[in-house]
Amino acid sequence: MDLGNRKRLILQAIIEDYVNTAEPVGSRTISKKYLTGTSPATIRNEMADLEDMGFIEQPHTSAGRIPSDKGYRLYVDNIMRQKLVNDTQRDMIKKEFLDTLGEIDRLVKHASKLLSQMTQYTSIVTAPQLRRTSIKQLQLIRIDNATVLAVIITDAGIVKNSVLRLMQDVSPDALIRITNMLNDRLAGLGIEDIEDFDLEYMLKNALGHEEIVEQVLPELIQTLVYSDTAEIYRDGVSNLLNLPEYSDIKKARNFLNTMEEKDLLFKVLNEARGDVSVSIGSENKIDQFKDCSLITATYKINGKTIGSVGIIGPTRMEYSKAISIVECMTSNLSEMLTRIIKR
């Protein structure tokens, strides 16, 4: 797919102008602002070709051209020079993260806020997902005679707890024995393995606490499985409303509605693969995003992929900036999370 150098320059000009103005770009504009040596007429000819090839389109006969999804794709893959996150931004990310010591969730939320602030688009982020980790340690804490707090620590350092209510009292040392036994059996298991866990075997080793184990275990499993309907954080939803594409109230509504469907967002984010990936307009599988672009990536703890981040913007997105910000963000996030857990 080789178009001459001038065509490439013209496509680039159209995209970059359109990204800024959201207005169709005409030949005169290009001749004046981007290719000062070339006349509008020549540019018109080239544009006609580009349109035939499907890289740009005309909203209506007497308007300028706007990039098509295919045009953006070519731009992202071949034309765009990777705009490095400038140092100020990079420093900002680093610094912000250094200031945010504390819980994992807080860090992740903060990343979401940063993403939306820096890009001026909408960001979505999944909280660390248990599903992708395994159990490291488990502890039962006695609250009162028949109430127990179960604390589960995963190998990624995520902590979950669940209050269990028992039908019968349990003594402190019985609790310790049960804890030990559960630890023996459960430690190292992936969360997914636990669902089809061998309750029978466990009961044989219950040392006279069969009934308690029988009560504790199912609820424990339920907590783990259920609480893995992982949390999604959003930020900067209103940013997109500032864009002219959403001055149509209907589109705005639709977008808003979509942003409240956590399941959908979750699904979208879960398709994210390790490195940064970009879906432009119609490339998106989800209907609601057919006129948005999506940039997604994943973050890790200890090298283990544990969640994803994404930003949603119009197809006329500042791809190079957005991509590099997402990249920088996930790498910093992974680093910080790992540091929190590890050291």
Add this chain to the structure above:
Amino acid sequence: MDLGNRKRLILQAIIEDYVNTAEPVGSRTISKKYLTGTSPATIRNEMADLEDMGFIEQPHTSAGRIPSDKGYRLYVDNIMRQKLVNDTQRDMIKKEFLDTLGEIDRLVKHASKLLSQMTQYTSIVTAPQLRRTSIKQLQLIRIDNATVLAVIITDAGIVKNSVLRLMQDVSPDALIRITNMLNDRLAGLGIEDIEDFDLEYMLKNALGHEEIVEQVLPELIQTLVYSDTAEIYRDGVSNLLNLPEYSDIKKARNFLNTMEEKDLLFKVLNEARGDVSVSIGSENKIDQFKDCSLITATYKINGKTIGSVGIIGPTRMEYSKAISIVECMTSNLSEMLTRIIKR
């Protein structure tokens, strides 16, 4: 402030019609739909009076009347018959809650979703706030040589945890001793008391673990204090965009922006008092809500107020329905939360 019976009926008619249609209500409409026995002319006279008294207003000369904030207030205080939540709704709330066994946070989020679904307005809810509870029990769990997980259980059953990293190793039984000591000293303290806690005294009783205590305690306190920037949950933000008052994109944007300012929402919710309270339009202290109405109430655990819920809608709100839903919701929520914790 006594206006005759007919005036009251007319005001009620205007409000109830306007709530449904969002269109100014004319004398003819009232005569036809609400006061079939009275002619438009008579109603016009009465309306002129009501306008003089400030209960209704005219958007422009040749339009019908719309209720003023003062009009709504009169309606809420005196005219409106408390529309009972109908049984279907009440059952729905009860049933939904019964199905949601599990963590506290999940229950609260669910309440938020229910509120917005049932009212078709926007709901905001604060997660249970530590600040309003005291410490019941504290447990340190050893993760590895120099890493400890602190689990704090409050008297309202809220559980917080914090991973602490120590500069030196700590043995299992040292940890137990420290745990016991911390429990002795901290149990029963309100979260607010902890900030100005007597570190000195603590150190004297540290039994040779001064350094560890010195490391653990500040971070513990920080977790408690910091994590109390309580979470706010929202739901149904897009509901309001379906209303004609927000077909103006600018208003929509403003609203959206406001809904992302958690601090502001928090402030608003924190003014909620025990029983249901209603702020209509200009009665709101916050500028951004000057043309909304707000219904707020609090929920409790064990009789202790621990968080608030609210719904935000246009001033032409279905007050009676909304109020009774909020009422029913908080009482159910309190009951469920208490049950989760207590029994």
Add this chain to the structure above:
DNA sequence: ATTAGCACTCGATACGATAGAGTGCTAACA
């Protein structure tokens, strides 16, 4: 291969006319 010139298209904007909803006032009526 490039460019100047020109006729043409089509959306956006402004303007004027019109219709309709609703009022306030006056005068008649019970």
Add this chain to the structure above:
DNA sequence: TGTTAGCACTCTATCGTATCGAGTGCTAAT
């Protein structure tokens, strides 16, 4: 004295028309 019918008046919303201007495609000249 309270109620009602009638009527003139006001103001918005809507629709059609005219106009403007940006931008194109095509042709012919360079």
